[in-house]
Amino acid sequence: MSVEFAERLLPRLPEIVASQGTPFHIYDARGIVAAHKALARAFGEIPYRQYFAVKALPNPAVLALLRAAGSGFDCSSPVELRIAAAVGARRGDVVFTSNNTTPAEYRSARDAGALITFDDRSFAEKADELPEVVAFRVSPTGLAAGSPLMGDAAHSKFGVPAGELAAAYADAAARGARRFGIHGMTCANELDTGRAAQAAADVIRLGARVAEEAGIELEYVNVGGGLGIPYRLDDEPIDITAYADEILAAREKIFGVDGPRVITEIGRYVTGPHGVLVTRVINRCRKGHEIAGVDASMSSLMRPAMYGAYHHVSLPYAEGRPAGRFDVVGALCENMDRFAVGRELPEPRDGDIALIHDTGAHGHAMGFTYNGRLRPAELMLTDAGDVVEIRRAETYEDYMATVRWEFDRG
Numbered sequence: 535m536s537v538e539f540a541e542r543l544l545p546r547l548p549e550i551v552a553s554q555g556t557p558f559h560i561y562d563a564r565g566i567v568a569a570h571k572a573l574a575r576a577f578g579e580i581p582y583r584q585y586f587a588v589k590a591l592p593n594p595a596v597l598a599l600l601r602a603a604g605s606g607f608d609c610s611s612p613v614e615l616r617i618a619a620a621v622g623a624r625r626g627d628v629v630f631t632s633n634n635t636t637p638a639e640y641r642s643a644r645d646a647g648a649l650i651t652f653d654d655r656s657f658a659e660k661a662d663e664l665p666e667v668v669a670f671r672v673s674p675t676g677l678a679a680g681s682p683l684m685g686d687a688a689h690s691k692f693g694v695p696a697g698e699l700a701a702a703y704a705d706a707a708a709r710g711a712r713r714f715g716i717h718g719m720t721c722a723n724e725l726d727t728g729r730a731a732q733a734a735a736d737v738i739r740l741g742a743r744v745a746e747e748a749g750i751e752l753e754y755v756n757v758g759g760g761l762g763i764p765y766r767l768d769d770e771p772i773d774i775t776a777y778a779d780e781i782l783a784a785r786e787k788i789f790g791v792d793g794p795r796v797i798t799e800i801g802r803y804v805t806g807p808h809g810v811l812v813t814r815v816i817n818r819c820r821k822g823h824e825i826a827g828v829d830a831s832m833s834s835l836m837r838p839a840m841y842g843a844y845h846h847v848s849l850p851y852a853e854g855r856p857a858g859r860f861d862v863v864g865a866l867c868e869n870m871d872r873f874a875v876g877r878e879l880p881e882p883r884d885g886d887i888a889l890i891h892d893t894g895a896h897g898h899a900m901g902f903t904y905n906g907r908l909r910p911a912e913l914m915l916t917d918a919g920d921v922v923e924i925r926r927a928e929t930y931e932d933y934m935a936t937v938r939w940e941f942d943r944g
C-alpha cells in the first residue's frame with residue numbers, strides 16, 4: 535500500500551469500518567490514475583498505448599477512471615469485452631488477448647473492433663474470417679520462460695513456439711491478413727527492472743526476425759504485462775522510466791525511429807498497490823502456534839493460498855503491543871486458507887482492524903463463494919476524499935439467484 539494511500543485512509547478507517555462493516559476491499563483512485571500516468575509519461579512521445587488488463591480489477595468504476603486518463607483495455611473473454619464497452623471503450627480502445635478461445639469468442643472481439651492476439655496457429659486457422667490486423671502470442675522464451683505463473687515453452691499452455699511464428703504469419707498473410715502485430719507476455723510479477731526490460735526487448739528482436747522471415751511488416755509490438763509490485767516492505771519498486779527507456783532504445787536500434795508502436799497490457803503495476811483488504815480479527819487461538827482468525831477468507835483474496843504469494847499484513851491501531859508470530863487465517867474448510875503463516879505482528883486482539891495489503895490487482899477479481907463465504911464489497915477513496923461503495927457485498931439472494939429449484943423463499 536502506498537504511503538500516500540495509508541496517510542489518506544488510516545485516519546478515517548475506523549469510521550468507515552463502523553459504518554460499512556468488514557471485510558471489504560478499498561481502492562485509492564488517486565494512486566491508480568497516477569500509476570497509469572506514470573506509465574504514459576515514461577513511454578513519452580513515441581506511438582504507445584497502455585491497455586489495462588481488465589482481469590486484474592474489473593470494477594467498472596475503476597475502469598472508467600482509467601479510461602478518462604487515456605487507458606485502453608486488455609480483455610480476455612466476451613464478458614470482459616462487454617464490461618469495457620459498458621464504460622465507453624470504442625473500436626481501437628481494446629486488445630483481446632486470450633487463450634483456449636473459440637471462434638465465436640474471436641468473432642465477438644472482432645465485432646468490438648479489438649486488436650486480436652491469437653494464442654495458437656490452430657485458433658487462427660479455425661476463425662471463419664481473420665481480422666484486418668493479426669497478432670500471434672509467442673510462447674515464453676528466454677528470460678520469460680521458467681516462471682511458475684506461465685511455465686517454460688515446453689510446459690506452458692501459452693503462445694506459439696518461436697520457431698513456428700514465421701509460418702503462422704505467412705499463413706495469415708496467405709489468407710488475406712495485411713497488417714500485423716506480435717505479442718509476448720514477457721514476465722510475471724517481475725520486480726527486476728533490467729530483466730523485465732530485457733525480456734520485452736527479446737520480443738522486439740524476435741518480432742523483427744520473424745517479420746523478415748515471413749515477409750510481413752509489424753505495426754505493433756505488444757510486450758504484455760507482468761511488472762511486479764513491492765509486496766514485501768523491503769522490495770524495490772520497478773523503475774518505470776528505466777524500463778520504458780530500455781524498451782524504446784531496443785525498438786529504435788532494431789527497427790529505427792519509425793518502428794512499430796509499443797503496446798503494454800499491464801494490470802498489477804497500475805492497481806495492485808492501490809488496494810487493501812480491510813478485515814477484523816474475530817478469534818485468537820493457540821495450537822502449538824498462534825492463530826489470529828480474521829473475518830475475510832481466501833474467497834476474498836486467493837493469491838496467498840493459490841501461489842503462496844506474500845501479502846503484507848498490518849494491524850495499524852495495535853502499535854506498541856508485544857510482537858509475536860501468528861498465522862492469519864480465514865474461515866474456509868481448507869487448511870490453505872491462510873493469509874500469512876508465522877508472520878511477525880503486534881499481538882492481535884478480537885475486534886482489531888487488520889489490513890491485508892496490495893489487493894488492488896488479482897484480488898477481489900479472483901474471488902469465489904466456496905463454503906458460502908460470499909465476495910465482499912469494494913469501496914473507493916476518490917480523489918476528492920469521498921468514500922464510495924463501488925460494488926456491494928454479495929448476499930444470500932445473489933448466491934441463490936442462479937439456482938433452478940422450487941424452494942420457499944421465506
Ligand SMILES: *Cc1c(COP(=O)(O)O)cnc(C)c1O
Pocket residue numbers: 587589590608631632719722723758759760761799800801802803895
Ligand atoms: C494477466 C495478463 C496481463 C496482466 O498481467 P499483470 O501481471 O497484471 O500486469 C496481461 N496480458 C496477459 C495476456 C495476461 O494474461
